[in-house]
Amino acid sequence: MTDAKLIQALRRGQRDALHRAIDRYSGYAAAVARDVLGRQATKEDLEEIVADVFVALWRSAGRLDETRPLTAYLAAIARNAAVDRLRRLRPESPLPEDDVLTADETQQPETEALRRDRAETLRRVLLGLPADDREIFVRFYYYRQGVREIAAQMQMNESTVKARLARGRAKLRDKLTKEVGGYADL
Numbered sequence: 361m362t363d364a365k366l367i368q369a370l371r372r373g374q375r376d377a378l379h380r381a382i383d384r385y386s387g388y389a390a391a392v393a394r395d396v397l398g399r400q401a402t403k404e405d406l407e408e409i410v411a412d413v414f415v416a417l418w419r420s421a422g423r424l425d426e427t428r429p430l431t432a433y434l435a436a437i438a439r440n441a442a443v444d445r446l447r448r449l450r451p452e453s454p455l456p457e458d459d460v461l462t463a464d465e466t467q468q469p470e471t472e473a474l475r476r477d478r479a480e481t482l483r484r485v486l487l488g489l490p491a492d493d494r495e496i497f498v499r500f501y502y503y504r505q506g507v508r509e510i511a512a513q514m515q516m517n518e519s520t521v522k523a524r525l526a527r528g529r530a531k532l533r534d535k536l537t538k539e540v541g542g543y544a545d546l
Contacts, residue, residue, distance in 0.1 A: 363430040370421040381430065382414050388431060389413045389438040396442035396503070409441045416441075439503055440513055447495070485535045493528045496521055 361369075361380060369377030393409040394401045416437045417424075424433060486494055495514065499505040500521075507525075511518045 364426040367421075367424045367426040367430060370417070371424055371426075373421070378414065378418050381417065385430065385434050386410050386414070389434050392435050392438035393442040393445075396439055397446055400446065405445060409438060409445060412441050413437045436505075436509065439505075443499065443503060481536065482532075485532055488535070489528060489531065493524050496524050497528055500525060 366377055366381060366384075370381065389410045390406045393406055393413075397405065413434060417433065420433075424430075486497060489497065492514070496510055499510045499513070500507070505513075507518050507521045510516075511521045514521070
């Protein structure tokens, strides 16, 4: 059964279609969640997130578009559920440190030290933003969510999300320019 037919069956409320989607894509949803959670992913967390993904899929089945791949919906739902879980696990640290500070082995030690210093400065400045603004930044720049998706997930107007992104970029630019310079392209 193709994704388009599977989506059509989900939209008609056919439970068999949900079981097929679970059989076909539960591993995919778990992989997306594991990618977001990193080392903090426990088996129980992943199982709960995957269950939540398919409950959300079932509840939103009427809004699915059969021209889009089902994986696009599942990835967004799994990523958002994992981000929410990560926020509950580490509310004071929205960016996974390992992802920000991973060394590129092809760089010179001085270049790597400078990159790490700038990454830490950026992280510290991000942590200084209000929680909602910080969450918008993480969703937009780190998890590559669109403004519409962020607005829906955070129950805000799209214009509010855009304004907070613009205002946050200005704050970040000012703080980073004062601290280390070289961030004028933000």
